Amino acid sequence: MSPRVRPLVTATIAALVSLSALPDPMLVASGRGTQRIGTDPLVADAVSRVTVEHLREDLTTLVGFGTRHTRSDTDSDDRGIGAARRWLRDQFAAIEKDAAVGMRVELQAHLVGPGPRMPGGTELVNVVATLPGSDPDRVIVISGHMDSRNSSDADIEGDAPGANDDGSGTVLVLEAARAICGALSDARVAAARDGRPFPRLRASIRFAAVAGEEQGLWGSRAMAEADREDGVDVIGMITNDIVGGVGGGNGMRNRGLVRLFSEGVPSSEDAARVTGSDNDAPSRQLARVFAEAGVTYVPALETVLVFRQDRYLRGGDHRAYNEVGYAGIRFTDMYEHFDRQHQDVRTEDGREYGDTLEHIDYFNLADVARVNVAGVLGLALAPPAPTDVRVDISVLSHDTRLLWADPRDAQVAGYRVRMRPTDAPRWTESRDVGLVHEVTLEGISKDDVLFAVEAYDAEGRTSTMVYPRPGR
Numbered sequence: 001m002s003p004r005v006r007p008l009v010t011a012t013i014a015a016l017v018s019l020s021a022l023p024d025p026m027l028v029a030s031g032r033g034t035q036r037i038g039t040d041p042l043v044a045d046a047v048s049r050v051t052v053e054h055l056r057e058d059l060t061t062l063v064g065f066g067t068r069h070t071r072s073d074t075d076s077d078d079r080g081i082g083a084a085r086r087w088l089r090d091q092f093a094a095i096e097k098d099a100a101v102g103m104r105v106e107l108q109a110h111l112v113g114p115g116p117r118m119p120g121g122t123e124l125v126n127v128v129a130t131l132p133g134s135d136p137d138r139v140i141v142i143s144g145h146m147d148s149r150n151s152s153d154a155d156i157e158g159d160a161p162g163a164n165d166d167g168s169g170t171v172l173v174l175e176a177a178r179a180i181c182g183a184l185s186d187a188r189v190a191a192a193r194d195g196r197p198f199p200r201l202r203a204s205i206r207f208a209a210v211a212g213e214e215q216g217l218w219g220s221r222a223m224a225e226a227d228r229e230d231g232v233d234v235i236g237m238i239t240n241d242i243v244g245g246v247g248g249g250n251g252m253r254n255r256g257l258v259r260l261f262s263e264g265v266p267s268s269e270d271a272a273r274v275t276g277s278d279n280d281a282p283s284r285q286l287a288r289v290f291a292e293a294g295v296t297y298v299p300a301l302e303t304v305l306v307f308r309q310d311r312y313l314r315g316g317d318h319r320a321y322n323e324v325g326y327a328g329i330r331f332t333d334m335y336e337h338f339d340r341q342h343q344d345v346r347t348e349d350g351r352e353y354g355d356t357l358e359h360i361d362y363f364n365l366a367d368v369a370r371v372n373v374a375g376v377l378g379l380a381l382a383p384p385a386p387t388d389v390r391v392d393i394s395v396l397s398h399d400t401r402l403l404w405a406d407p408r409d410a411q412v413a414g415y416r417v418r419m420r421p422t423d424a425p426r427w428t429e430s431r432d433v434g435l436v437h438e439v440t441l442e443g444i445s446k447d448d449v450l451f452a453v454e455a456y457d458a459e460g461r462t463s464t465m466v467y468p469r470p471g472r
């Protein structure tokens, strides 16, 4: 770090804090950046409903289908991907039956291929459950991939338990649906009883268990392309893939940690959106939202932000969304065990291979599920993000002028400006500016600080944050 530069930035931020007439009651600075100090009771209730027992029971059933290879048997009732997806569909349907929150459950079939590892004309089926929000086109997608594989991708019959890859992410999505639908249902009953307004989601939540991931993201790509074609406003896609490992091949344990991957400059090459910073693209902001939700609602788990799209030699379903221009992020174990990924279950020279149930840490998996629930539900309840966010570069100035417009269909109570030095990964300061559409931050230089603007409603429910384009 440069001693000549760093104090200058710190001093600028400090100047801002002293100038701020109204300290923001919602946010407080900590060693891990700013975090929300108030919790939303509905989100807290949903988070509290996630249980280790549900995750263990669901994963045991899912692994019990033997193999979930994308091209495995689809007719059997107890083996193969057909049985697995029908069981998943029935679980989502049972959740809706209990909660009666209007969740639509579907098997969505796509004819895919030909391509690497996918013969032409393969019918691929995603299990999709959509909890509708009041905004017509806004959707947040939470996914895991139901398909599994073993050492040879051509082996469509042998056991491929896929407990961690990606049974863990699949049952996480199921448990997130159970928690969110249950909390929403009970909140509605309580509201009706007390004569209070009915709590409503603004954005829809789509819970997805996709197929064809192991052959090249076929299921998520079919979904992403359909969203792009239909003009769906996808706030973000969160994939959970390998999120239940008990320990890494390096001898380290995952307990208390999870990685969250996000791309920098968007894969869709719309680089204009990130002018001035390759660290503030929509996927990266989405990752910050989830990390902050984790700090607030699941303090036992640390979300370690990794500023790259994914690990080397690996890819995940969020990439399919990134590639068509949507924000997408991936949760994955802090430490991986490569003997337990894409391996036939066997023992060789005393060494055990295979992705089996005994290597799952349900406590960590439950915490990852809780962070997902907090982030997804928080965003679905929040207003849309502000639009046309700009930083005024028309004149040389020691101050910073930011401008923005209301989101479409706005029920916004105010706006908040987030700030951090250019070399900081997470937001370090914030300023609640109220219901205005521009602000001049006196004594804050746009050259030394990164900004974003977010919208909140009367309950303090907050949108994603938007990086300002240079404008006049």
Ligand SMILES: [Zn+2]
Pocket (backbone or CB within 6 Å): 145, 165, 166, 213, 241, 242
């Ligand atoms: Zn996977």
